Amino acid sequence: MSFPTPDGVVRAVRGMSFEVERGRTLGIVGESGSGKSVSTQTLMGLTRGAEVSGSARFEGRELIGMPAEELRRLRGAQIAMIFQDPLSSLHPLYTVGWQIVELIRIHEPATTKAQARKWAIEQLALVGIPQPDRRVDDYPHQFSGGMRQRAMIAMALALQPKLIIADEPTTALDATVQAQILDLMARLQREFDTALIMITHDLGVIADMADQVLVMYAGKPIEVAERRELYYRPHHPYTVGLLESVPSTTGAKERLKPVPGQPPSLLRPPSGCAFHPRCPYVMPKCRTDVPPLMGEEHLSACWLPLDVVGLGPEAARRRTEESS
Structure with a gap:
């Protein structure tokens, strides 16, 4: 549209x-x-x-x-x-x-x-x-x-x-x-x-x-999964950022982790993955190639392998380089 x-x-x-x-x-x-x-x-x-x-x-x-x-x-x-x-x-x-x-x-x-x-x-x-x-x-x-x-x-x-x-x-x-x-x-x-x-x-x-959650970013769906799967095993870094920016209800005194930067203009969206200017896991491929929604029941538009999100940006990059 x-x-x-x-x-x-x-x-x-x-x-x-x-x-x-x-x-x-x-x-x-x-x-x-x-x-x-x-x-x-x-x-x-x-x-x-x-x-x-x-x-x-x-x-x-x-x-x-x-x-x-x-x-x-x-x-x-x-x-x-x-x-x-x-x-x-x-x-x-x-x-x-x-x-x-x-x-x-x-x-x-x-x-x-x-x-x-x-x-x-x-x-x-x-x-x-x-x-x-x-x-x-x-x-x-x-x-x-x-x-x-x-x-x-x-x-x-x-x-x-x-x-x-x-x-x-x-x-x-x-x-x-x-x-x-x-x-x-x-x-x-x-x-x-x-x-x-x-x-x-x-x-x-x-x-x-x-029952099911669809996460949108810059006009596109970037992650789709059943609710529990998305909340407990999020894959896309943007979804992880949204979840980390929610205040804790356990009483723990932790600083909120906002998603840095601003959403892109839909007049001139960035090349590659639209989230790459704000993503801590960004790789060269993210800047040039648009990731499709991939997966079976848990879909995600991200070039990261499913098992690396949550390791941290440096560990994720190392794991990705080793697997490639």
Whole structure:
């Protein structure tokens, strides 16, 4: 996926490939600007002006190039999205209940307003909003941040979609409310057997929610593995850096290890591996050759052998030189 700009073509997403089944959660993690959000927004037809190639199939139906009217019928009913900022996603001039009612009646035209209103109240109660029969007539600004996010989840689940895309749904919430929202989403996912794509930069959220994790960097997937495999045996140096930059919960007084440098410009990405300017393990080959995603169940786009990450840069270089 690319965006033409006056300064050149921004190659926002390249080589993206994943699948997610019902009842399973795929976590997509990476720094801001790595392509997490736009890759999934493209599936929903929300990236106007982008040049898109490739294939995205939902239950055998091709989403890329799908007619706008057909895609509108799919959005909300079978594929729903929970956005990062519910205050900008909910219309400020309409009550929360009215917006849920409209969603229901658009996709279920035989439903009366009274039936849809009752349905909306039931959905608000399902996500834990107190006095839903009264709050259904409140406007978004009358809800707290956590309640607005619950209302967005209620709207997303109103028609029991088969896939939910949650784009950083807890970023603006405090830790207590964040935990409540994550618990709510996990419970509702189990109840409705929904497939979930969770987009976040928070590795703690991924540890709680995901079955499989996809790490993105500079618009490309660089590591894909089951959650426990990725957390306990990470391979790509960028993934290792992300994990080392998470504060310890054991009480140990250790300095954080930030990933040095800045993400590259997607207008002019570096040659070879995009991470090589920031990588402590960099070798000459990294600067010239682009590593493909390699492996069977644990995929990684890195020229390092699987058993050298964690040895340290010097030991890794020695091991690599010996093996070559």
